[in-house]
Amino acid sequence: MAATTPIQPTPPSAARDTDDAHDTHDTHDTHDTAANHADADRYVVIGNPIAHSRSPAIHRHFAALTGQALEYERRLAPLDGFADTLAQLCQSGVRGCNVTVPFKQQAAALASIRSQRVELAGAANTLILHADGRIEAHNTDGIGLVRDITANAGFALAGRHLLLLGAGGAAAGALAPLLQERPASITVANRSAGRAQALVALHQPLAQQLGVALRALALDAVDKSALPRMHALINATASSLQGQALPLQRLDQLLTDDALAYDMMYGPAAQGFLGWVGQHCPEARLRDGLGMLVEQAAESFQLWRGLRPPSQPVLQALRQELDLTP
Numbered sequence: 001m002a003a004t005t006p007i008q009p010t011p012p013s014a015a016r017d018t019d020d021a022h023d024t025h026d027t028h029d030t031h032d033t034a035a036n037h038a039d040a041d042r043y044v045v046i047g048n049p050i051a052h053s054r055s056p057a058i059h060r061h062f063a064a065l066t067g068q069a070l071e072y073e074r075r076l077a078p079l080d081g082f083a084d085t086l087a088q089l090c091q092s093g094v095r096g097c098n099v100t101v102p103f104k105q106q107a108a109a110l111a112s113i114r115s116q117r118v119e120l121a122g123a124a125n126t127l128i129l130h131a132d133g134r135i136e137a138h139n140t141d142g143i144g145l146v147r148d149i150t151a152n153a154g155f156a157l158a159g160r161h162l163l164l165l166g167a168g169g170a171a172a173g174a175l176a177p178l179l180q181e182r183p184a185s186i187t188v189a190n191r192s193a194g195r196a197q198a199l200v201a202l203h204q205p206l207a208q209q210l211g212v213a214l215r216a217l218a219l220d221a222v223d224k225s226a227l228p229r230m231h232a233l234i235n236a237t238a239s240s241l242q243g244q245a246l247p248l249q250r251l252d253q254l255l256t257d258d259a260l261a262y263d264m265m266y267g268p269a270a271q272g273f274l275g276w277v278g279q280h281c282p283e284a285r286l287r288d289g290l291g292m293l294v295e296q297a298a299e300s301f302q303l304w305r306g307l308r309p310p311s312q313p314v315l316q317a318l319r320q321e322l323d324l325t326p
């Protein structure tokens with residue numbers, strides 16, 4: 001853990017009211033809380049947008065399964081108001097937060113204590129708000145991804161060649177946990193090559209320590225590069241959301257026949273990427289990011305509550321709720 005000066009909570013009067021700036025359907029979600037106990041500890045997921053977040057539903061399941069009394073709600077922060085929103089939450093006694101797009105980097109920067117994963121990723125998705133004002137930052141995205149791939153999907157990463165697409169917050173959070181699985185190599189390919197290079201440079205000491213070959217590429221250079229056949233292709237870009245195809249023309253030669261293709265998005269948003277891989281590589285195993293979402297939440301829950309909730313029943317229930325049963 002690295003410690004810096006704690007930020008002081010601003011008085012409530014100085015904090016911005018998120019309802020002023022945005023649609024009220026997308027702000028405080030007092031109806032979708034994990035529990036409704038007067039003395040329950042309170043947790044919040046902050047983002048912009050936030051109405052789509054499944055985190056309250058997931059933590060409601062976890063709370064019920066573990067008998068924990070807690071409330072969990074959504075909070076929309078204005079795009080220029082994350083620090084104020086966080087300070088307001090600290091002031092009001094909230095015990096912890098999940099942080100989502102686009103505030104993960106700010107969450108890491110504002111924290112007074114950062115885990116090693118946060119230091120490497122430069123991004124945090126889980127905050128513990130201590131009563132004395134200190135903010136402790138963790139990143140559980142990558143460990144959630146690795147658990148979903150190795151434990152839920154039963155796909156071993158050790159000794160394999162991995163291609164990670166993207167170099168944003170999600171890829172940054174995933175890289176250290178992926179390295180710790182000791183694959184043979186990880187190639188990070190991003191639309192902006194410089195961002196991939198910076199991410200790889202930051203992780204190179206860890207990669208060397210673990211004996212993993214780590215390299216960066218521009219996304220449009222993948223086809224022209226001499227790469228080993230990849231056992232896993234992990235999409236951490238937002239391209240599916242934008243409905244844009246990735247500039248990879250030779251997927252069948254890039255991947256092994258039984259490769260795993262993983263999109264960190266889930267449900268319909270992941271289908272463009274997964275369907276595209278499936279067309280070119282019919283034997284590939286296709287997996288969306290719903291399991292990652294549940295596993296990163298389980299890790300956050302454990303950090304906050306000190307016990308691990310069972311993730312399998314929650315993943316199954318969520319797939320049914322979202323009508324995503326394979």
Ligand SMILES: NC(=O)c1ccc[n+]([C@@H]2O[C@H](COP(=O)([O-])OP(=O)(O)OC[C@H]3O[C@@H](n4cnc5c(N)ncnc54)[C@H](OP(=O)(O)O)[C@@H]3O)[C@@H](O)[C@H]2O)c1
Nearest residue numbers: 166167168169170191192236237238239244264289292293
């Ligand atoms: N399942 C989960 O639990 C989970 C957790 C975290 C994130 N995610 C998902 O992961 C995705 C990435 O999130 P993030 O936080 O990393 O976002 P981010 O920080 O905004 O990064 C976006 C990434 O996508 C790339 N990109 C955007 N549009 C592209 C396009 N049209 N073609 C190619 N690359 C494109 C960006 O490349 P440039 O650098 O060149 O702009 C960057 O690498 C999101 O869709 C998010 O929903 C899922």
